[in-house]
Amino acid sequence: MPEAPLLQVTGLVKHFPLGGGVLARPHAWVxxxxxxxxxxxxGESFGLVGESGCGKTTVGRMILRLIEPTDGRIEFDGQDILQLSRRQFAGLRRRMQIIFQDPYSSLxxxxxxxxxVTEPLRVDxxxxxxxxxxxxxGLLDKVGLRAADLCKFPHEFSGGQRQRIGIARALCAxxxxxxxDEPVSALDVSIQxxxxxxxxxxxxxxxxxxxFISHDLSVVEHICSRIAVMYLGSIVELASAGSFSREPRHPYTVALLAAVPLPDPHRQSTAVPLEGDVPNPIDPPSGCPFHPRCRYVFNRCPVEKPPLVPAADGHLVACWLNDGRGVE
Amino acid sequence: MKRFFHNKNFTVGFVLSLVVVIAAAVSLLWTPYDANRMNARDRLQGPSWQHPLGTDQYGRDTLSRVMTGSVNSIIVGLVTVAIGLTLGVGLGLISAYFGRLADEAIMRFADLLFGFPAVLTAILITSILGPSMVNAMLAIGIFYIPVFARLTRAVAMVVWEREFIAAARACGISELGITWRHVLPNILSPLLIQGTIQFAVAILAEAGLSYLGLGTQPPHASWGRMLNEAQTFMDTNPWMAIFPGLAIAWSVLGFNLLGDGLRDTLDPKMVRVR
Incomplete structure (x- = not known):
């Protein structure tokens, strides 16, 4: 990792109110x-992986301040963007862009x-x-569309072409x-x-x-150099892409990797699939968020939330088993 | 454009409304007779070559008066819909964007207006402000504000949730700019549809108020007023009532069908809003 990161996110928290109205207080927080x-x-590609509902999209949107964080710091190029006023942030805004999952709703x-595609130019x-x-x-050419497409409307394009339009818009700034944010999840595999x-x-x-936010580990591994796995609003493991798949450390990562189908009919999957559902983020489990589904759960897990700390091989892992032994 | 005319409602409505608009346009430049000139010798006539739709008790030409009356009706339709659109869309957008207290206040205000029987209250308003065409338009227009406010709120809330709004924010477009560039264009078709239907309702409402003597004042020609005057002569000269009545039915039907046709073609999924 370079010494001065482009983006540094620290302790980001978001709670959404549930229910409530003008007079009523929200009765719960997600x-x-x-x-x-x-x-x-x-120049780095950072992957954010997790099941749906684990908060990865919310993280992505908070970085662009499309959602205001409840707590935490986001530093972009050394500036804390959450301290900036809307006007001050407008200048920084062009340096960060977003590509959406749904190519139908995003145009x-x-x-x-x-x-x-020229919408970012409207601002100034x-x-x-x-x-x-x-x-x-020029932008259309970069994303592989023709100049003749300029005057067309989005409904005249296929999903893949629409996603290219979305990419061109992001590039314009x-x-x-x-x-x-899951840029290929809505597309056919060949188009992906x-x-x-x-x-x-x-x-x-x-x-x-x-x-790069995705629920598809194989896609993220292909494009990203480092990957963070999220579970129920927290990062449980963060490692470089290569060592990640060779030596997963967190039990959840192990299960995730086991779920990736392998193109080898002779290799039998040895991992036990995860049981149960993701807990409700309104009422998350105490201690380690993964403990109700973890095979290696022991007495410390439900009591204390494990911090994200370096393991022996440079992985950052949030697990009480992480004492150098790894998970076998 | 072609797909509109595949729709039967639209085509019929379009032709009927077009006739009204053309009649109004022509009457501004030319009518067979001066619509307000009395002629004692030709009183209370039935249709003839000289007076195709007959004459009234003062010998005024009914065709000329029906034509002039259409201008009146169109003005009422335009002005009332304009009042409803500007204030209603504004309030609806505020309601949809800010939510919470602003939304509650505006929507409860809309409920309040809906709670009054429209025609009775319009009568009340015109009797307080004094009978005139302007006051009749005001009275009708006020009741259009909640209609458009509710519709705007409902469709705008849906648009604000779409991802292209987030994309525009990421591009740095201001909230007002997003409202103007993204939200308004995307709620235009339901507003257009509702506007056309309310246009028809306004013609009917103004005719009703004028019939009661609370709208357009004599000697100006108004279809409702003409019906009122014809009432006395129903036995001797029913033609006097038939033609203005037909004009009202024709134009209300025309603009209603036009609105239905627009809805069928523009927005097949649209939910009916009151």
Whole structure:
């Protein structure tokens, strides 16, 4: 990891109120994210993996301040963005962009492709009409669409093409960091590979940093250099992509990896599948959030929440078993 | 455009409304007779070549008066819908965006207005403010505010949840800019549909108020007013009532069908809002 990370997230927390109204207080809080910390270097791809509902999307959106965090620090290029006023943040905003999961909901159906991809230019109105058009053509070319597509509307495109339009829009602001929130989950497998390759090419060309959010470990392993696994609002393991799959340490990671199908008919899966459901984030378990489903649970687990600390091989693991033995 | 005319409702409604609009436009430049000129010799006539729709008790030409009356009706429709749209959409957007206290206050205010019987209250308002066309439009327009406010709130809330709103925020567009560039265009078609239907309702309501003498004042031609005057002569000269009555039915039917047709083509999923 480079010395000065582009993005440093420390102790990020988000609780959503549940119920309540004008007069009534919320009767419960959803603890979507409870204390997440990580750093992303320049030009790095950082993966955020977890089941649906584990808070990974909320983390991604908080980084762009699309959701205001309840607590924590987010430093972008050395600046604490949560301390900035909306106006001050506007300047930083262009340096961070987001790609959404649903290519249907993320493009305004009433706008042409040209209007969509040049939307970031609207803010400072510097670019004239002709200039916007030229920029739009360039952007479409970068993502593999044709200039003739400029005047079309989103409904005239397939899911993969729509996702390319979304990527072009993100690129328009010339960002340094792109939060890719499940960018390929809604696409066919054949299209997924194309979009992932496109994202990698663009990273090379523009030196982008990615925060790649996905529930699909194989996709994240392919594109990311470091991966964090989230469970119920906390990071349970953080490691480089290679060692990650060879030597998972947290019991949850082991189970996740076991769930990835292997293209080898002779290899028998040895792992026991996870039992039970993800606990309710309104009323999360005490201590380690994973303990009700963990095979190795012992008396300390329900009492104390394990911190995310380095293990022998450089993995950061949040597990009381993490005393160098690993999980076998 | 072609897909609109595949819809029967739209096509019929379009033709009927177009006739009304053309009649109104022509009457601004030309009518067969001066709509307000009396002619004692030609009183209370039935249809003839000279007066295709007959004449009234002062010998005024009914065709000319029906044509002039259509201008009146269209103005009432436009103004009342404009009042409802500007205030209703504004309140609805505020309600949808801020939620909580603002939403509660605005929606309870809308409920309050809905609680009054519209026509009775319109009568009350015009009797307090004094009978005139402007006051009639005000009275009708006020009741359109909650109609559009509720509709706007409902559809705008859905649009604010879409991901392209988050994308626009990430691009740095201000909340007001998002409202203008993304929310408004996406709620336009339900508003257009509702507007057309309310237009028809306004024509009927104004005719009702004028019939009661609370709307357009004599000698100006208004379909409701004409019905009122014809009432006395129903036995001797029913034509006097038939043609303005037909004009009302024609235009209300026309704009209603137009609205239904618009809804069928623009928004097949749209939920009916009162």
């Amino acid at each position: 603890q979507a994210v409870s204390g997440v910390s990580f750093a992303v270097g320049r 305004d159906p009433r706008m042409t492709v040209e209007q969509i 109105r510097r670019a004239g009409r002709r200039e916007r058009s030229t920029i739009a053509v 010339r960002p340094e960091l792109i939060v890719a 590979a194309q979009v992932i390759n496109l994202l990698q090419d663009l990273q090379q060309e523009f030196g982008l940093s990615y925060i």
